[in-house]
Amino acid sequence: MEIPSQVQVKHNFSAGPSILPGEVFAKASQAVKDFDGSGLSILEISHRSSAWTEVMEEAESLVRELLSVGDDFAVLFLTGGASTQFFMTAMNLLDSERSAGYVDTGTWSAKAIKEAQAFGQLLELASSKSDGYRYIPKDFDIPNDLNYVHITSNNTVYGTQYHKLPSTEVPLVLDASSDIFGRSIPWERIQAVYAGAQKNMGPAGVTLVIIRKSALGKVHRHIPTMLDYRTHIPKGSMFNTPPVFPIYVSMLNMRWLKKQGGVTEMSHRNAAKAKLLYEEIDRNALFRGTVDPQDRSTMNANFLLTKSELESDFLALCDQMGIVGIKGHRSVGGFRASMYNAMDIASVQVLVDAMRYLEDHKG
């Protein structure tokens, strides 16, 4: 198979940590040398300095503006990733007299269930596990007396996404790690939203938590100070030293996002990128998608080769064309193309070109 000549540009389809805009990398790189002409690196400035306080305030204000978050919610920048939020949400929100409902749509919701069940009664409302998590369960019953309903709005590993949230009067807790800033959020239905930064928000090392303030203070268990959301709210996420650089880069990324037109524009672009790739997956006889079409994620597209013996050819071709991070999660195999906000549709076109090239030469 003749392969196109080596290119320098990389098209990063990694699932997270993942692509961020080039101008964010450029500005972040400069700040590591000299932060805004201060003569100091962003890595050595005091988190109590006014220069830093301004960054924190801008970061919070950009989250509020981009996602239309009202004053009834606190916006926090914490650490420990979604894996920490799996238990921290239950520890802070789940009282011992009621139950919380969980929907199992893959690896991450299963982990959320495992961690939360130490803090109260859980009701597994639905699961697509026995069908290899290839769809989002629908039309299941949700009792009205639940404390909250937890869902993983986008499943990074399996490539499924809720395009419509479950119908219920019960407030929702969303793990939105892989589609935050890619969709609007119906705040009137929300108790809490959390997201590890390293997909659509920024680099690894910071976790966004948006929590309804009136939902806090209703459980009676002991909560260590650092694990109590109420510790961080009056301190503006600076009860202790925050992860300065990950927050700074997230702020730069949100500035970029705002300049591009915000979440509405991103949801249009993400839909267009997903359409381009899924149409090729469906058209090209060498490939097939792994999840039910109506539940396909706009963020992570999972697909297989119909002739698995072509896998090494396809990976070599991708490598030659600058396509990075296309291998599927180690637990599911195949391929996965993550197309977060910062990815231009031109990069998706390169992947589609690679798929067509393979078809032309090996199909």
Place this chain on the structure above:
Amino acid sequence: MEIPSQVQVKHNFSAGPSILPGEVFAKASQAVKDFDGSGLSILEISHRSSAWTEVMEEAESLVRELLSVGDDFAVLFLTGGASTQFFMTAMNLLDSERSAGYVDTGTWSAKAIKEAQAFGQLLELASSKSDGYRYIPKDFDIPNDLNYVHITSNNTVYGTQYHKLPSTEVPLVLDASSDIFGRSIPWERIQAVYAGAQKNMGPAGVTLVIIRKSALGKVHRHIPTMLDYRTHIPKGSMFNTPPVFPIYVSMLNMRWLKKQGGVTEMSHRNAAKAKLLYEEIDRNALFRGTVDPQDRSTMNANFLLTKSELESDFLALCDQMGIVGIKGHRSVGGFRASMYNAMDIASVQVLVDAMRYLEDHKG
């Protein structure tokens, strides 16, 4: 008062986040643009890539080499800062049948005591609180049946440091946040050492934990997966996405440290810097130190003006001379000069020059 002409070089005496070597900033800045010629930013590479795994392995190996850590200890890179370790050490190590001993030498040990007491019986072995934490308590009794003894090896806020660890058969848990890599550690006496990175190890956003493996698994309470040290040991601190960039910069800083001659060389340099500054504090009638001389920290020197009306003059002079981060902690006032490993003695000399200039013009 005539003030020397404006200089460009900054001398960063901040208590943390704090100074790191210039060559670390240069290399880190480059990696944000292009990590080791990969065509990708360090911020967008997968934490499962071999390029990243090599960084993690080098970081762990440098900790082991620089601090002479044996195989009976695990070296972990976690998040949440020392504030999270305050409860996590007790949660993992303190069993309900025994007590742990704590020494109260300031803000951080008091917080460690507050968080740990939810997990078992604590015995406050000694405190210098009633004397404004101006010394390290000595010659107190330590019962032999304690689970462990917790001390804060260096007190960043008050500027005191244990130059000799307490004598006891009981294993020690050290909060070494502000003097890690500045002193050798007697591992045969240690149960655990923890340190927020943002003083002597790297930028904010990662926490070093070195824990004796045989001390784990002896408590019977429920521990959430992310809070159980045993989760992270077999996963090489990658059970979930690690704080990539803070770990990378810490690794670069440890490379630098090794090249300089390691911890022994640092302890000599730190002693020389401290001697230079404390001798000026003692000699110059305009200044006085705030802690007992034998317990003075080599990392953080706290001092006051004897004529407090000169404070704004001194701060203006420091500003003109490029001296940054010299104001004392908001809870104690006065001045604090933090002289971590990356600070050259030439910067301490600039501070001494400023103190002499003030004496010559206002004394």
